[in-house]
Amino acid sequence: MKPYLAILIDSFWEAIGNRILWALLLGWSLILLGLAPFGYISERSFKLSSVDIDNRSQLVSNLAKGANGNGNVSVQAVARKLDAEFVTRLKQVAESEDGQGRRPINASELAEQLNQVVQKEDLYSEDSFPSAARRTRLQPLIEVAEKSTITNEELEELNRELLQLAFPLELNRPQGEQLWMGYAGFKLGDPLPVSRRQIKQFFEPILLSSIIKLGLGILAVFVAIVVTSPIIPDTFRSGSLHLLLSKPISRVWLYLAKFFGGCIFVLVNITFVLIGLYFIAGLRFDIWNAGLLVCIPILMFVFIIFYSVSGLAGLVWGNAIVCVVACMIFWLFCFSLGFMHDALLPQIEVLPQISRIRTIDKKLMTVNERGELGVWNPQFLIWQPALEMDVRGQARTFGPIYNAQRRLMITKSFFRVPFGGLQARSRKISIIRLENTPGTTDATSPADELSESTAQSTTKEAEGSSPAKSDLQPASISEARKTPVWMGDTGPELPAQLFDVVELGDTVLAVCRGGLFRLDLDKLELNEAGQKGLFGLKLPWTTQSAFENIAPKDYFLSSNSHASPTQAGDGLIVYSSGSLDHLAYDGDALRVVNSGKLDGDGTEATLVEMNSTFCVVARDGLPLKILDAELKPLSELSLPGDQNVRQMAWVPDSPDLSILTHTGNCYRLDCASAKLTALVPQLQGQVTCIDWQGSEELWLGVKPNNVYRVDLVSNSVEEQFIPQATILERVFRWGVKPAYLINPKPAALDTAMSYVLTGNETQALGLVTNDLEAAQIEIDLWTPIISNFIFVAVILGFSCWYVSRKEY
């Protein structure tokens, strides 16, 4: 047997003989045994749980109305099926304005009562639910119900769908399956408010990577370092060392064999735990994630990084305690630098990314991921804020939507809240009124005008196109960064539960859960006057909303919806929980032209675009779907590397679609042949948004916050708008980032684990937002691996040199 193999095997036996190993294995076994009885309990069910009730107070109010014989016939039909005692309570609670003095009805009680309705055999009647028979999903159920051959399960499904029809805004869409957390077959608490797919997509990687990062990545590696730290100092202690050195073996190989022998110890532990976790996750949660097993070498790599430091300390100082202290100091240093880098990275590299470009009134305007609306300031070469912002963090800004006739822009910013949804202090839109300067309409190409004054290559001031029309003219760059270009006016309030604000031809449409609301621009002035009042008195006629619902009757959207105007601007394509609707104007209102149903569970974040021939649907983690104008599936294709789509836009005067991915790559999709070609190859991986200016020219947002004008005919960048960096940005780019690059990054291997667990090349900034358009951080898989590998090689190399030169 080779001598070094003998040392390696001996180290293994040494580890096996270590009592701490057995204590650890026993501990891990107990943890795994404790975890093993956890699991999902899944039931096909159309019953409601408290989490299915989206708006409790509204539901109570509507049910009380129905019980009193008011409101919608469907609501009345449901109320009639409720328990009489409960109806009395409903009425009492609804009568007392805030429910004080009465025991409020909680969501669980409501769910319980509605579940009784779900089991009633005679809920459906054509009079009570007139629109039900038109729903393709309900037709077969109604048919069997009428023949009295309906099964209990079908009855529950039908009644649950009827309840949804009666309370579209108060109840969440039925999933058909309920999931509970269970322990040894017993259900724990209420059903989970998420679908199996969402658990798989969002929570599984978060849960698994948390267990691995915290449980194994930090705790286990630290324990492993403590346990293995004496191996090197003990070996290189004089009593046993002189005997080893007298043998015909190389010192370097002796050290390396002892080093990797120590690693075997950790490998045994990690393999045991991860294989245990793999089987528990698979058998109990149906999560057969092979990534867990790939985490074994990654965790080993993390350990090797720390152990190389421990080994060197053991060689130099020959003391196990010093080894542990050296590792802790090293960890603290890496953690501090990594923390600084990770805290600054979103602020400097992600949130400033341009997500929308508009050229309005000869001004180049952008919206970034912070939701900041910026105007290019050619004097200071910065994106000057257009308005005072009242949101911080990752936000979503609608617009600016420009009305050339009225010379105004409409915009509004919202926070992105965890697990989806938008939030702001008020829902009132902001209005920017532009001065009536002759000849500044959008008739001319903005690019032509901008090119004269604003490109970075030239520093001359803009001639006659000063963006600042307010009285606030900044004197310095720092002042310009803080001074908004315009003082916006406050407009009418957007409807609740907003998804998007889109331009549909000449109209502005707010896409909300409760319908599609058109903004009446004529009422903007009235609304403003109403807000100001007259002599301190509110004008009664101004309370009329500026938004009018033009959606078809009983048209509601689910909590996961997306809408986009068609290429011609004559209609709207709406995605809502797995369903697609093509709506077009029928007079002043919109009507559904075509509908379609997609596969999947409908909870996927989705983007959708449509022209006269094709409809393209991009969903999180699923292939692109191309449908025809009647929303019938034509073909599917996956983007290279299964990248997720961030933005889609039709190429002007063309049936092609431009697609931008979260990894910054842009493609041109020929929908007819379902073929992709790279767009602007020289900027692949750098693009953050696309804005077409004709079929041969486009504006591109380029990382981190630059804008390029690209001529597709010559395939060249014609203009660049590169803002001057702030001091913090300079510190990050020239200090923190290079230091981080060359520094070992054991913690950054977490991203590698995230990658193998999720398969995603990008990672959401915050908690799950279910929004494809929100910028994500690209997972840098290779830099940490390379820098850590170099670090380990250098430390081991130095250790080997040291051990070969050292005189013991």
Added chain:
Amino acid sequence: MTDSLAIDVRQVRKAYRDGWIAKKVFEALRGVDLAVQRGEVFGLLGPNGAGKTTLIKILLGIVRCSGGEAFLLGSPAGSRIARQRIGYLPENLSFPAHHTAIRALQLYGRLSHVPEDVIRKRSGELLELVGLAGREKELVRKYSKGMRQRLGLAQAMLHEPELLILDEPTDGLDPVGRSEIRRLISGLRAQGKTVFLNSHILQEVELVCDRVAILAGGTLRGVGTPAELTTQFHGALTARVRMDLAGDVATLEQLRSERECELLPLPNSKWQFATAFESQAEVDQMIDRIRQLNISVLKLERTRPTLEEVFLSAVTSKAEDA
């Protein structure tokens, strides 16, 4: 380099440097020349700090010499070939806590490139030889110091080396154990092996070593058989005589006044007389004179200087010179 020599050390010097900035230099060896013949048992003596351990480390390649050169069995000291042909028992040997005697022998045998079957065969024999048979499956951490020492000796002999370097082999052993080790060393000599012994126990060295070197202050003070060393350091004192005498006290006092001597009273009116002589003629003359004085010679004993005396003499005389 002479192939016939087991150890060939030529003008070997070693200086240690200590300190980070202002390095202090300490010369552990100052030009040592030593030649150990094949097949002999050679003892290295010296006080603490004499440079003995440094010399052994140089021979094993654990430290590099600052000057000069050293060869083991014709190969440069520290080379892999040389290390393959030697067996070493270090001072204060400690074994990993998880080792049993069998596993320790297995590991060190593998490190010495001994085939597995040979390891298996020799392990039993050697454990029997060193008196550890029946205890081979016990963890070494439960062994006494003497048992560990014997196991150390077994591992040193496992690959049948031509040269054994034993550093304090009887350290921690009881008299019976020491005797067994001496017996083992004698057995090795009989097999034609060379043994290089470093020990503080001078009587032991004197008992088993063919030749002895005395190292002090980094220099070699003397090399040779114990007799040669005695001649070298006690050459002027060719005879030392001790006699038990019986006679009149006054007459004995007269004898003491005539020659420098030690005169100690013994029971039953007897006296012990001890003195040193330059030659045999002087001894004869002294006996004639005692008889002339009518003193009876009850017992006469001629004594030689011990190795300890020689060692102390060698170490102190050179220290005085220095």
